[in-house]
Every structure is written in C-alpha cells, then in structure tokens.
C-alpha cells in the first residue's frame with residue numbers, strides 16, 4: 001500500500017471505524033445480537049445486556065458469581081486492570097457502575113427489581129481487591145421499563161471526527177434531562193464556543209502527554225488488537241479491525257510495534273486522528289462528584305451510561321476523553337487545568353466526553369461474551 005493511502009485512511013477518520021467480520025465461528029460482536037435470547041435464568045439474561053456497558057479500554061474486567069439463588073455478585077478480574085493509566089482503579093469502578101445500571105434496567109424489563117449492595121465487604125482503597133464490587137438481590141415486582149433501555153444496542157463510543165453541525169442548547173438540555181438524578185453526581189454539558197475551544201485543546205494535550213509517556217502509551221498499545229483475526233482472538237481492548245486497518249496490518253504499515261514507537265507514521269497518524277476528533281467536538285459533557293469514594297465512582301459510571309444512552313436516543317455521538325483526568329505524574333498539569341476549568345469550586349471530574357453529530361453509523365465494540373465472565377464456569 002502506498003504511503004499516501006495510509007495517511008488518507010487514517011486521517012479520514014476510519015481508524016476505529018471497525019467494520020470487519022471475524023473469521024467464521026468467532027464473531028467478536030456476537031454479544032450484540034439478541035442478548036440473552038434462549039437464557040432461562042433471568043440473571044443470565046439480564047447480564048447478557050449488562051456486559052454491553054461502556055468500560056475503560058474495553059477490558060471487561062468482570063467476574064460474576066451466580067452460586068447463590070436470586071443473587072448476582074460481581075468481582076474484578078485483577079488481570080484486566082490498567083495499572084499505569086488507572087492506578088487507583090477509579091475508571092474500572094466507573095465501568096462497574098455502568099454495568100450495574102444496565103443490569104438494573106435489564107432486570108426491570110423482565111419484571112424484577114434489583115436491590116444493589118455496593119462493596120458489601122467494604123470499599124477497597126487505594127486499589128480494588130478480591131472483595132465483591134456489588135451484590136444484587138433480585139425480586140419480582142411490577143417494574144416500569146426504563147425508556148433508555150431501548151437504546152442499549154444503539155449506544156456506541158464514537159471516536160471519529162464529527163460533522164460540522166453544532167449541538168444547540170436544547171439538544172444539550174435533552175441530553176441532561178435523560179439522566180436520572182443520582183446521589184452525589186453532577187452532570188454538565190457546555191455548548192459555549194470559547195469553553196469548547198479551551199476543552200478541545202486540553203483533551204488533545206492529555207492525549208499527547210499520554211502518547212509521550214512510554215509506560216502509559218505502551219499500556220494502551222498492548223491492549224490494542226489489529227486485523228480481523230487478532231480481534232476475533234481478543235474480543236476486548238481497542239479493536240482495529242476495519243478492512244483498511246486489517247490491510248495495513250497485513251502489509252506491515254500498522255503494527256503494535258510501530259504504534260508504540262514515536263516518529264513512525266503509525267504513531268503520528270494516530271495522534272492526527274485524535275486531533276481531528278478533538279477539533280470536531282461540538283459540545284462537552286462532564287460528570288463531577290464532591291468526594292471520590294468508590295460509591296461516588298459507581299454512581300458516576302451509572303450516570304455516564306445513562307448519558308451515553310440518552311445521546312444515542314437524540315442521535316448524538318459521544319466519546320469519553322479520560323487521559324487528562326488520569327492520576328499519573330505527567331498528566332498533573334492537564335488534570336489541574338481541567339479541574340480549574342470544569343470544577344473551579346472543588347470536586348472530582350469523573351468523566352469528560354466530547355459530543356457531536358456522527359458522520360456515519362459505527363459498529364459496536366467486541367465483547368468477550370457472558371460465559372467467559374462467569375465464576376466457576
């Protein structure tokens with residue numbers, strides 16, 4: 001392949017627009033087709049929906065114990081954490097909150113209420129450990145299905161460049177209106193031009209810092225899979241299996257080794273792709289909590305998936321941008337600048353996402369499937 005083609009493809013915003021099919025018998029996106037169909041245990045049925053939750057780097061670090069009837073207990077798989085970019089497992093905990101929200105919605109859709117007990121054996125600090133993250137007791141009740149549940153299969157993390165259409169204030173308030181109040185959580189959207197300009201620069205700065213912090217960058221590259229075969233074998237992490245990605249990988253233009261190495265075309269074009277994404281942000285959404293307890297992180301994760309579902313409902317694309325919120329030394333200047341900008345009176349920004357209108361539909365991200373995440377199976 002010609003170098004010019006390579007740049008056009010990457011710069012054209014298709015780097016993450018995965019459309020490739022997995023080899024026969026191993027569709028990494030199978031979990032998105034009729035989740036829970038054929039399951040007779042309502043817990044497994046609801047979990048088949050819950051594992052579609054957004055989660056950091058798509059690590060899906062969940063182990064579920066169903067050994068007690070009418071209970072679902074969730075543990076963390078400590079081999080699936082992000083020790084460099086998420087040293088205190090804050091983001092991983094947010095992903096558990098997102099899963100809990102979808103689980104609750106899916107149970108309600110089946111006529112069950114979920115009573116969730118967070119960290120029943122105590123909140124692990126400073127890192128998660130082998131204690132449960134939550135235990136859900138389920139019981140029959142007359143439940144009202146959450147209207148956002150209809151959006152679960154449409155929800156995406158859309159990293160592409162967005163169209164030039166602005167997000168108007170009424171769309172921003174529709175989005176916020178879709179998020180149920182959660183204790184301790186404050187959700188915000190800005191559509192103000194000068195603030196968007198400052199945030200575009202800051203989020204990109206965070207990405208640039210990460211790319212030039214070898215341990216952080218390598219953590220992401222190690223969790224990236226390129227080409228249909230590699231993605232089918234690893235239905236988690238960052239999946240680059242669009243046909244163009246697969247082709248560039250086959251000819252050796254796009255490899256993990258090249259992505260890891262500053263100065264290569266693969267490294268530079270990845271940053272250009274991120275810059276194009278940042279520059280086409282039409283609004284920003286963020287979530288703050290006054291304190292930063294594990295319960296706050298769970299609540300913020302619940303709020304994030306609600307926002308992402310509401311975005312899908314209103315035809316908006318959403319892309320979390322977490323680098324500048326991460327707790328490692330080289331991000332400190334960006335972290336401080338973001339907090340000065342978005343939380344000037346104090347509190348912790350748990351989530352920051354760019355918003356706009358999508359240029360095209362994108363396929364869902366791979367999932368490992370429920371069976372891979374059940375304890376003792």
Ligand SMILES: Cc1cc2nc3c(=O)[nH]c(=O)nc-3n(C[C@H](O)[C@H](O)[C@H](O)COP(=O)(O)O)c2cc1C
Nearest residue numbers: 054055056057058091094156157320321322323365
């Ligand atoms: C706490 C949290 C932080 C995230 N941070 C980022 C991020 O910085 N950049 C990004 O591209 N996606 C980020 N994501 C999105 C995940 O990468 C995405 O949910 C995952 O790859 C699965 O894809 P899906 O949301 O399309 O199902 C984040 C998600 C969560 C829950």
